Amino acid sequence: MAKLLNSGAILTALALLITANLTALEPFKAKSDDARSISLDGEWLFKIDNASKEGAGIKEKWFLPEHDDKNWETIRVGETWEKQGHNYNGVAWYRQRVFIPKAWEGEKLFFNIGRPDDRGIVWINGEKIREIKKFGPHFSFVLEAPVIKYGEENVIAVYIADWYMNGGLNFGEFSVERALPFAPEATSEGHKKNLKLSVTTGLTDDILSNPRWESGWRDNGLSDTRPKMSAARGAYNGEDAVSMNIWYPNSAGEYVDCKLNGNEDGSVWAKEGYDYISFWCKTDDTEGEIELRLNKGKLRWGKNTPSYRVKVYIKPGDWTRIILPFHAFRTGADGKHTFMTSPEGLDTVSLGYRNHELQRPGTVLFADFEVGSYSISPEAKPVSLAGLWRFKFDDTRPDGTPRDIENEKDKEGYGLELGWNKPDFDDSKWALIKSGTDWESQTKNYDGPAWYRQKVFIPEYWRGRKLTLNLGTPDDRGEVYWNGEQVAKVEKYGPAFTIELKAEQIKYGEFNQIAARVVDWYGR
Numbered sequence: 001m002a003k004l005l006n007s008g009a010i011l012t013a014l015a016l017l018i019t020a021n022l023t024a025l026e027p028f029k030a031k032s033d034d035a036r037s038i039s040l041d042g043e044w045l046f047k048i049d050n051a052s053k054e055g056a057g058i059k060e061k062w063f064l065p066e067h068d069d070k071n072w073e074t075i076r077v078g079e080t081w082e083k084q085g086h087n088y089n090g091v092a093w094y095r096q097r098v099f100i101p102k103a104w105e106g107e108k109l110f111f112n113i114g115r116p117d118d119r120g121i122v123w124i125n126g127e128k129i130r131e132i133k134k135f136g137p138h139f140s141f142v143l144e145a146p147v148i149k150y151g152e153e154n155v156i157a158v159y160i161a162d163w164y165m166n167g168g169l170n171f172g173e174f175s176v177e178r179a180l181p182f183a184p185e186a187t188s189e190g191h192k193k194n195l196k197l198s199v200t201t202g203l204t205d206d207i208l209s210n211p212r213w214e215s216g217w218r219d220n221g222l223s224d225t226r227p228k229m230s231a232a233r234g235a236y237n238g239e240d241a242v243s244m245n246i247w248y249p250n251s252a253g254e255y256v257d258c259k260l261n262g263n264e265d266g267s268v269w270a271k272e273g274y275d276y277i278s279f280w281c282k283t284d285d286t287e288g289e290i291e292l293r294l295n296k297g298k299l300r301w302g303k304n305t306p307s308y309r310v311k312v313y314i315k316p317g318d319w320t321r322i323i324l325p326f327h328a329f330r331t332g333a334d335g336k337h338t339f340m341t342s343p344e345g346l347d348t349v350s351l352g353y354r355n356h357e358l359q360r361p362g363t364v365l366f367a368d369f370e371v372g373s374y375s376i377s378p379e380a381k382p383v384s385l386a387g388l389w390r391f392k393f394d395d396t397r398p399d400g401t402p403r404d405i406e407n408e409k410d411k412e413g414y415g416l417e418l419g420w421n422k423p424d425f426d427d428s429k430w431a432l433i434k435s436g437t438d439w440e441s442q443t444k445n446y447d448g449p450a451w452y453r454q455k456v457f458i459p460e461y462w463r464g465r466k467l468t469l470n471l472g473t474p475d476d477r478g479e480v481y482w483n484g485e486q487v488a489k490v491e492k493y494g495p496a497f498t499i500e501l502k503a504e505q506i507k508y509g510e511f512n513q514i515a516a517r518v519v520d521w522y523g524r
Helices: 002-021 266-272 408-412
Strands: 037-039 043-048 073-076 090-100 109-113 119-124 127-132 140-143 152-162 174-178 213-218 228-236 239-246 253-259 276-283 288-295 307-314 320-325 348-354 362-372 388-393 431-434 448-458 467-470 477-482 485-490 498-501 510-520
Touching: 127 140, 213 348, 228 276, 228 362, 239 348, 253 288, 276 288, 276 307, 307 320, 408 448, 477 498, 485 498
Parallel strands: none
Antiparallel strands: 037 174, 043 073, 043 090, 090 152, 109 140, 109 174, 119 127, 119 152, 213 253, 228 239, 239 362, 253 348, 276 320, 276 362, 288 307, 288 348, 388 431, 388 448, 448 510, 467 498, 477 485, 477 510
């Protein structure tokens, strides 16, 4: 009898645990009414829909806000559903809620809901917003009233159909963003203590025998050219270091991953407001570029996962400290990359190198990994211009008729004539677009002139100082206007928009208007 009672107690406990998993998730919320964005990264509700090849959910209207989802499971976005225990090809659904502050009322909001693998549909508050019919594009779109309910919860429902390899909302950015003018970030008083990471803690002689360490991204179709990993005992000021013996530097790519603990990962960095990751490295014999990646989960050949990278040049010499700001990390192919806006959700540090980026074989030592915040004063911090800009194609004549690309005047557009460079021009009806990547991936395939506009607040404590304006590389050519005045011109592809602004050109303690005209007649 005692055994039966004990078994019953165990079964009851299991039932309680399972029920607890099925409780409603808290909606995503802004950290404050002044926040620029709301993260949608984390747990969502999830349900497999295998009633038929296309599922029953659309017919039964699982996308409606009032649909009963209390018995759905939970799942993390940004990772495949296979990785989370669902070895399944077919249809499945994701649902979550996001509270949009009343203070945001009247604003256009930019939604990022990742990439469907293979295809999918997204609804907001029961209204179909976007359908992606083949693998590749991400769910990115702009919404406002009446679709968005300000001061209330908004229901997001996503239908995913996957019939090949991995499935899910398994890659990309998950957020709701506002198109606010750029301004210096608010800085709390005092300096935050650096957080030492456990990358070099508890190293085994054979590092890869430690469960936290494993070989990372590589082309498994090639010969085994993985570096030889070991612990260099007491190599850095008496502390252990990671030793990477790169005996064959011409591999297509070799990486080694270290999984971070939950109390030291990217979600902690984002919450605590850390700005950079740093480490010490040393080599006596090789020279060239190594790469540090910050991943969400395991990045493997043929399997995408969120991953941001920075290259670092090393050469023989003594121990050197490397400090890498999070905003310098980028993802995506060269020419189409985007920069990190937050380390939220990242949980793996990856060390590696690519083909011919190191000049010769050698050993590199890594030690003392930590994250920190800048100890410089607010007056010395730059203002980031990465994010949402107002955007418009210059493809229509002033009378509203379409352009003729054989007409030279039409080819250059009419934005200047219409005052699109002027501070007082009303761009509130323009589209929104993210800087740092091509417009084709965000809007449509288009060749010709287009305009970007944004405002930036220049603080009073910068009065009298010259400023450098960095706006990236125009593809193919273009001009920049600051408060209506042309301050830069690039006539062919290659040079970046890097502008030295004089004190007399700047409005201190006020918003300054930036307008950029970009002309592209080839590719992206």
